[in-house]
Amino acid sequence: MSNPVSNGAGLDENLANQEVDFKGGKLSLADDASPFFTPNDPKDESVMNVDIPSLRRANSICGRTETTPLPDTIQDCFFAGKRGRMEEAVNDCKQKVLTESDGKVQGVWLLTEVDHWDNEKEKLVMLTEKMLVVVKYDFVVERIKESKKILLNMVHSVQSGLFEYPEKTLVKPRDGMGVKLSWNKGQEPGLAQLWNPWSQTIPWIVLTSHPLQHTARDAKTYKVDAFQNAIVQAIKTATGDSNLNVQEAPLRFTIHIGLSSTVFNQSRIGFSRERGGVSF
Incomplete structure (x- = not known):
């Protein structure tokens, strides 16, 4: 199959505790270079002078490793967190999106997609044996508003x-970890693709955790690290563990102004929420 992504027709830590040394405003990680790390002991003087809102690298700036929970009044407005909604959504997608040729379902998550314009969008992610x-x-x-399928044997890189x-940049760096397939x-991609905020042909997808990770009963369903472990294993199984590049490196977004994405994300337009008595 030449096209690894198919759009639905009409359907719309085991983290090694790395030591972090900050010198001259740059971030360097002890041992292997990795963005995964946990906060050092507060007494560690190498961390005392860190720019708290973000982590700086040469000619760039990164968000924090951990996200901050939203206030309860905002969290309660996510319809996905209401009792029974996730279960109904999964059953609906299994019946209307999946086919027998996709293989058995290996896992389901509700995550946040960050598109190439830095817009955050709520996405239900289903991992099968082949897709x-x-x-x-x-x-x-x-x-279901839209769907797309990505062949596991066409994914050649998993970056986190x-x-x-x-x-x-004028954009506030996004906190939390992300995974890019x-x-x-x-x-x-060409300029026509990159400059089109609605492009459906961008050959990658970036996912991060859903805000409900802090309050939901089954928190793992909303965390991208749980998804990352599963997707890497599934791709290796589907491809015979051949030529999959798994790397840990910052996810680069060349957003300098980002006015539209800032408004979009702060308003949480990409999520199913209740807004002043009106739900969309």
């Missing part, structure tokens, strides 16, 4: 790390 299925699901009216932006074989 990664990404669904935009409206939890308000309980309806902090979100990185240009040093002079790529199937472009090193070929970058």
Whole structure:
């Protein structure tokens, strides 16, 4: 199959505790270079002078490793967190999106997709034996809006790390870790694709944890690290463990102004929520 991604027709830590040394405003990690790390002991003087809002690298800036929980009044407005909504969504997608040829379902998560314009969008992610299925699901009216399938044997790279932006960006760096799956074989998309915020042909997907990770009963369903472990293993199984590049490195976003994404993300337009008595 030449096209690794198919759009649905009409369907719309075992982390090694790395020591972090900050010198001259740059971030260097002891041992192997890795964005994964845990906060050092508060007494460690190498961390006392860190720029708290973000982590700085040469000519760039990254968000924090951990996200801050939203206030309860905001968390309660996510329809996905209401009792029974996730279960109904998963059953709906299994019946209307998945086919027998996709293979058995290996796992289901509700995550946040960060598109190439830095917009955050709530996505139901289903991992099968052969496919990664990404669904935009409206939890308000309980309806599938769109879906796409990514062949596991076409994914050649799994990259995980902090979100990185240009040093002079006006965007507040996103906190938390992200996972990027790529199937472009090193070929970058053209300007027409990159400049189109609605492009469906970008040959990668970036996912991070859902805000409900801090309050939901089954927190792992909303955490990207649980998804990362499963997707790496599934790809290796589907491909016979051949040529999959798994790396830890910051996820670079070349967003300098980001006015539209800032408004989009702060308003949480990409999520199914209740807004002043109106739900969308």
